[in-house]
Amino acid sequence: MDPSTGTARANIAQGLSGRYATALFDLAVEHKSLDAVLASLDQLSGAIAASEDLAALIHSPMVSRGAAAAAVKGLAEAMKLDSLTGNFLGVLAQNRRLASLPQIIRDVRALAAARRGEITAKVTSAHALTKTQQTALAKKLKAGLGRDVTLDITQDPAILGGLIVRIGSRMIDSSLRTRLDQLGQALKG
Secondary structure, eight states: OOHHHHHHHHHHTTSHHHHHHHHHHHHHHHTTOHHHHHHHHHHHHHHHHHOHHHHHHHHOTTSOHHHHHHHHHHHHHHHTOOHHHHHHHHHHHHTTOGGGHHHHHHHHHHHHHHHTTOEEEEEEESSOOOHHHHHHHHHHHHHHHSSOEEEEEEEOGGGOSSEEEEETTEEEEOOHHHHHHHHHHHHHO
């Protein structure tokens, strides 16, 4: 294990979602199915973002363990997720940890990025970025950092426009909201 993977693992493994993510990541590596698991998690992440019903299912404490397990089993089959991810979803349902799924997905991605020697940049945008914009941003960040960059993108309409990029302890804030705040402060004198 290289030092960056060890550091990422130590940082991620601290929380509940990190322990589950580390377990899934280790199983995926052991079974040589990391790419399939990552593809399934990407698909699952998109489905959670697109479906209010799925988001409600994973966050509702009113859904019983059995009903949640049956629902995620059906979901895994319908989405043709790899078997390891499908079984993992069943474990989360039985342990009533489905609400942690978005954080677990984020943590597995971070572990995979560290394994590949990549840096993860947390990007906040006012609107969804196109694939072309994402590729251009990743190339620009790679040129500046000298390492491959994985983007973890979230949307926040409150920033009005532009981007906020966080890489480790560094932050680049080119959001319209920040610029307007700075202009307001300058005008106050």
